[in-house]
Amino acid sequence: MIPTALPEVLILEPKVFGDARGFFFESFNARDFAQCTGLDVSFVQDNHSKSGKGVLRGLHYQIEHPQGKLVRVTQGAVFDVAVDLRRSSPNFGKWEGVLLSENNKRQLWIPPGFAHGFLVTSDSAEFLYKTTDYWHPEHERSLLWNDPAVGIEWPIQGEPLLAAKDSAAATLELTEVFA
Ligand SMILES: Cc1cn([C@H]2C[C@H](O)[C@@H](COP(=O)(O)OP(=O)(O)O[C@H]3O[C@H](C)C(=O)[C@H](O)[C@H]3O)O2)c(=O)[nH]c1=O
Numbered sequence: 001m002i003p004t005a006l007p008e009v010l011i012l013e014p015k016v017f018g019d020a021r022g023f024f025f026e027s028f029n030a031r032d033f034a035q036c037t038g039l040d041v042s043f044v045q046d047n048h049s050k051s052g053k054g055v056l057r058g059l060h061y062q063i064e065h066p067q068g069k070l071v072r073v074t075q076g077a078v079f080d081v082a083v084d085l086r087r088s089s090p091n092f093g094k095w096e097g098v099l100l101s102e103n104n105k106r107q108l109w110i111p112p113g114f115a116h117g118f119l120v121t122s123d124s125a126e127f128l129y130k131t132t133d134y135w136h137p138e139h140e141r142s143l144l145w146n147d148p149a150v151g152i153e154w155p156i157q158g159e160p161l162l163a164a165k166d167s168a169a170a171t172l173e174l175t176e177v178f179a
Pocket of ligand 1: 047049057058060061069116117118135163
């Protein structure tokens with residue numbers, strides 16, 4: 001486990017076994033996750049998305065039924081970002097960005113209370129993640145990817161490819177946040 005500038009956001013690096021055939025690693029182990037993070041969480045949903053170069057999905061969160069997310073990349077590379085949306089946090093509005101790729105096999109734990117999104121930096125990327133609560137579309141919110149008040153330094157020249165809901169997302173000042 002590798003800490004980040006946001007104490008609750010954690011990078012996890014699996015032990016990878018390579019041999020003449022290729023590689024093997026345990027991509028998730030509940031006991032090891034609990035031991036190395038000290039967290040007592042259970043995951044209820046696995047998600048898998050594929051995106052082209054320059055796609056930015058996010059920054060999303062559920063205002064009710066907030067989801068903790070354990071995210072990883074199995075093909076390509078993304079710049080993965082978490083933003084602390086807990087008003088009571090000393091890091092409210094602060095962000096952390098981590099390169100996740102098929103090569104570094106790093107995973108990122110994003111707790112409930114944070115917005116999450118990623119920018120695809122490779123030609124395409126397959127993104128897999130586990131969530132600690134189910135999808136509740138009625139509670140989904142989107143924080144604007146380039147809100148100057150948050151100041152995320154996305155590794156992109158020009159505009160990303162965004163879903164309409166993300167182009168129209170609210171700024172930190174106007175979006176719903178957590179206590
Ligand atoms: C999130 C989700 C979506 N869907 C359906 C709804 C749409 O018909 C389709 C695509 O959904 P959406 O455009 O919201 O997908 P993303 O933009 O990748 O959303 C995700 O983006 C960022 C990276 C996140 O962290 C969230 O997990 C999630 O909000 O999948 C489902 O059926 N179940 C789900 O859990």
